[in-house]
Amino acid sequence: MKQRELAKQSPIRSSYLSYSAHYDRVFAVESTLELDYLNLVRFERKADRVESQPFSIQFHLRRRPRRYTPDFLVVEGGVEYVDEIKTAKAANQPEFCHKASKLTRYFAERGQVFRIFTENDIRIGYRAQNIRFLAPVLDTSTPMKELATLLNASSARSASMSGLREYVSYLEIEPSFVRRAVAHRLISCDLTKPWSELELHW
Known part of the structure; x- marks a missing residue:
């Protein structure tokens, strides 16, 4: 060949x-x-x-x-x-x-x-659309420091997209953290659902 x-x-x-x-x-x-x-x-x-x-x-x-x-x-x-x-x-x-x-x-x-x-x-559900959104940050550094801040701040290990965004803002973590954490699979979710409706687990 x-x-x-x-x-x-x-x-x-x-x-x-x-x-x-x-x-x-x-x-x-x-x-x-x-x-x-x-x-x-x-x-x-x-x-x-x-x-x-x-x-x-x-x-x-x-x-x-x-x-x-x-x-x-x-x-x-x-x-x-x-x-x-x-x-x-x-x-x-x-x-x-x-x-x-x-x-x-x-x-x-x-x-x-x-x-x-x-x-x-x-293209199952919204998965391809969501991964297109994640693609630009797939090669960014893994946000371990921000994840540690989140883990140390609360015993909660799940939240809605809107709930986590609000809590991340409260902790003064960069807003892009959620996107990068999902891209690096530090946060798991069902990507076949719309981005705004995702239930996030970490």
Whole structure:
């Protein structure tokens, strides 16, 4: 498999560049759905390594030569996942289903796992929207000092978004603390709900 330079695959689709200090890499993505997937991977931080448009392969489909470039390569727990991001409509097209079946076998023979993600997997409730809001602070320093102030000030370990914002202000902690603490997973919550309605736990 040939290593591929970051490049726009299509002259029509939009291109986005996203940098992650955690993975020390610039990612090239070609749709907002791919960007939402990448933001989710960056937020979860389960992957040991992530690459966008990592390589290209050539294979045969219905006896015709075809070229394929995965959207992402994700290495997690020693397993290499080859991830394709598609809209649900595109993923359900018979032609793509046939191609996906072929690619699943192709990568399995090489010890890799081919996966398909659609908006139904990525954009659950308000999660993608909330993680877009968190994305700019994913690479900021972890707010441990502010968290210690919060922990020492009260025995409470949960609050509504509005309640915590008010208490943080009372403690004279930077207002951005809540956003940064959620981004660094110091505060847990159900991100599928609207930001203003989140119940926060720490």
